[in-house]
Amino acid sequence: MLAIIAAGPLRVWDYQLNRRWLYLFDPDLVWFAQNVLDRIAAQAVCTPVLAVVAIVLAHRRQSWRPIGFALATEAAFFIGIGGLKVLLARPATTLHDPRFFQGGLLELGDRGISFPSGHSAEAVLIYGAAVYLIANYSGASRRLVRVLCWVVIAISVNSVVVSFLLGWHWATDLIGGLIAGGLFLRILTQYDTRTRYRLNRMGSVAAPAL
Numbered sequence: 001m002l003a004i005i006a007a008g009p010l011r012v013w014d015y016q017l018n019r020r021w022l023y024l025f026d027p028d029l030v031w032f033a034q035n036v037l038d039r040i041a042a043q044a045v046c047t048p049v050l051a052v053v054a055i056v057l058a059h060r061r062q063s064w065r066p067i068g069f070a071l072a073t074e075a076a077f078f079i080g081i082g083g084l085k086v087l088l089a090r091p092a093t094t095l096h097d098p099r100f101f102q103g104g105l106l107e108l109g110d111r112g113i114s115f116p117s118g119h120s121a122e123a124v125l126i127y128g129a130a131v132y133l134i135a136n137y138s139g140a141s142r143r144l145v146r147v148l149c150w151v152v153i154a155i156s157v158n159s160v161v162v163s164f165l166l167g168w169h170w171a172t173d174l175i176g177g178l179i180a181g182g183l184f185l186r187i188l189t190q191y192d193t194r195t196r197y198r199l200n201r202m203g204s205v206a207a208p209a210l
Contacts, residue, residue, distance in 0.1 A: 010171075010172050011098050011099065013171065014098040014170040014171055014172055015096075015098050017164075017170075017171050018093050018098075018167060018170060018171075019167055020165075020166065020167035021164070021165045021166075021167065022165040022166055022167075023167075025165075030166070033162050033165065033166060034166065037158055037162045038119065038159070038162045038163065038166070040123075040155055040158060040159070041119040041120070041122050041123040041126075041127075041155060041156075041158070041159040042119065042122070043122065046122050046123070046126040046127055047074065047126065049126070049127070049130055050070050050073065050074075050126050050127075050129055050130045050133075051070060053066070053070075053130045053133050053134060054066040054067045054069065054070035054130075054133060055067065057133055057134070057137040057138055060137075060138070061137055063137075065137070065192070065196075066133050066137050069129065069132075069133060069188065069192055070129065070133070072188055073125060073126060073129040073184075073185075073188060074126075076125065076184040076185075076187070076188060077118075077121065077122060077125055077126065077184070080180070080184050081116060081118060081121045081125070081177075081180055081181070081184070082118075084115070084116055084180060085105075085113035085114070085115065085116065085118070086104075086105050086113055088100050088101070088113075088115050088116075089101045089102065089103040089104045089105075089112055089113065090102070090103055090112075090113070090114040090115040090170070090173070091103035091108065091111065091112055091114060092108075092110075092111040092112070092114045092168075092169075093114070093167055093168065093169060093170060094111060095108070095111060098170050100115065114169060114170060114173050115170070115172070115173045115176055116173055116176035116177040116179070116180045116181075117159075117160075117163060117169045117173040117174045117176065117177030118177065119159045119163060119177065120156065120159045120160050120163070120169075120173075120174045120175075120176075120177030120178050120181065121177040121178070121180050121181035121184075122159075122181065123152070123155045123156040123158075123159040123177075123178075123181065124152065124156050124177075124178055124181030124182050124185060125181035125182075125184055125185050127151070127152045127155055127156075128152050128181070128182070128185045129185060129188065129189075131145065131148045131149060131151075131152055132185070132188075132189050132192075134148060135148075136192075136193075136196075156178060159174075159177075160174040160175075160177075160178065
């Protein structure tokens, strides 16, 4: 739905809002924004975080489920989010054309697959998956889980604001990334929750028979 709106009425706003704002306001902050703040939601950072959480919890629970969930999360990102980027083929801001289906991975490389934003999707999906594992496969308190949820929100906001100020994405790319990441996270968590419920129910039914 957002892609449809972005392709129509919001396209003009995307074009008008796109500036390298940070270069205009304070160029001295550009290096920090690019090399520190932006990388928080990069694969090189968030994937190891998810991997460590999954491996530690798998060892503690003596179960492969946390690792399986982490692998499914990565698959959702590369196949789901990546598939959307390739399918919608939106050029990057450097090409000054916010129209969909005007880019393409083969034609323009990573400059032709701008929507949805990978970083904003990762912020929600990858870090959200790590928090889900902690909440459901460890003895973490509700208070800790609540704090971690706020951390994910902060990382997501950081990803959107930094990319927007650097002029790396159209505004709707960033919003689309948050929505897409949240959607895939919802699908994964719902599936895992229902699967665990069925397994626990089967175990409780089988126990009296033994």
